[in-house]
Amino acid sequence: MANRFLSLVTAAGLALAAVACDSGPAAPTATNSIAVASLGATVQGTVGIGNGSSAMSDGVRALASVGGAKVSVVGRTESTTTDGSGRFTLRDVPTGQAELRFQGSGIDARLEIRDLAEGQTVTIEVQVEGQKATLARPDDHGSETSLRGRIDGLNGSELQVSGRRVVTDGSTRFLDRQNTPTTMGAFKVGGMVQVEGISRPDASVLATKIKQEDAGDDAGDDAPGIAVNFVGSITGTSPLIVAGRTVMTDSNTRLLDRQNNPISMGAFKAGDMVEVEGTSLPGNNVLAKKIKRQD
Numbered sequence: 015m016a017n018r019f020l021s022l023v024t025a026a027g028l029a030l031a032a033v034a035c036d037s038g039p040a041a042p043t044a045t046n047s048i049a050v051a052s053l054g055a056t057v058q059g060t061v062g063i064g065n066g067s068s069a070m071s072d073g074v075r076a077l078a079s080v081g082g083a084k085v086s087v088v089g090r091t092e093s094t095t096t097d098g099s100g101r102f103t104l105r106d107v108p109t110g111q112a113e114l115r116f117q118g119s120g121i122d123a124r125l126e127i128r129d130l131a132e133g134q135t136v137t138i139e140v141q142v143e144g145q146k147a148t149l150a151r152p153d154d155h156g157s158e159t160s161l162r163g164r165i166d167g168l169n170g171s172e173l174q175v176s177g178r179r180v181v182t183d184g185s186t187r188f189l190d191r192q193n194t195p196t197t198m199g200a201f202k203v204g205g206m207v208q209v210e211g212i213s214r215p216d217a218s219v220l221a222t223k224i225k226q227e228d229a230g231d232d233a234g235d236d237a238p239g240i241a242v243n244f245v246g247s248i249t250g251t252s253p254l255i256v257a258g259r260t261v262m263t264d265s266n267t268r269l270l271d272r273q274n275n276p277i278s279m280g281a282f283k284a285g286d287m288v289e290v291e292g293t294s295l296p297g298n299n300v301l302a303k304k305i306k307r308q309d
Contacts, residue, residue, distance in 0.1 A: 074100035083118035123147035127184035135170035
């Protein structure tokens with residue numbers, strides 16, 4: 015009787031082992047499938063209390079004083095809390111369109127982010143007040159600018175276009191050549207783009223719109239009469255050569271140092287980094303409205 019019982023136990027154990035062995039190869043496949051399906055976009059940035067016009071630093075301090083804010087994706091389980099500097103990072107955010115929710119002391123606001131692509135990192139600055147959330151824009155240097163050129167590099171939510179850093183956020187519109195909405199993932203290094211946005215103190219551009227241009231356009235050349243704005247190194251002073259382009263001046267050209275003080279043409283030296291704003295001329299030349307020294 016004992017031998018029969020032992021045989022039954024042994025047989026049952028072998029059967030379980032066989033089932034485990036048969037199911038072994040399937041487990042890694044299921045795990046890998048889940049990992050791929052959960053990949054989404056990353057949304058990061060800074061949150062402060064305000065109505066969209068107050069200084070961001072003041073808003074961050076105000077938010078920190080009430081314990082920060084919880085940031086989550088509506089309809090999802092992903093959430094995080096802002097740190098003492100108002101920063102947050104949300105990963106695996108659904109692609110396409112997502113709604114962020116900001117909750118804290120006296121705050122319960124929502125903000126819609128569009129055109130999120132898989133693997134994309136979007137950086138935003140948000141002002142929250144009561145039930146209102148607004149994408150913050152820099153106040154201290156808000157001049158509109160337009161830039162056209164080839165994409166030199168891509169890094170998350172940023173591009174390098176003709177040597178200039180272009181930053182995108184949740185409100186940036188991405189368009190293809192037919193003006194159809196697209197995503198950041200559609201842009202490739204070497205592609206021609208037209209950028210419209212706001213100049214920032216560090217000479218970068220916060221893009222409001224980035225549009226693909228025809229690949230057959232001349233490399234880096236702007237059609238005559240197009241407004242241009244770029245940053246580059248001076249490689250020659252007679253004539254003035256910046257980022258490979260001849261920069262011409264006239265009596266209306268403003269020459270500025272880093273603090274926006276007027277200077278003379280003789281103050282610019284080979285190797286200096288400058289920002290040029292002006293109008294394109296034939297032959298890849300530029301008539302400058304402003305030449306400003308950069309760090």
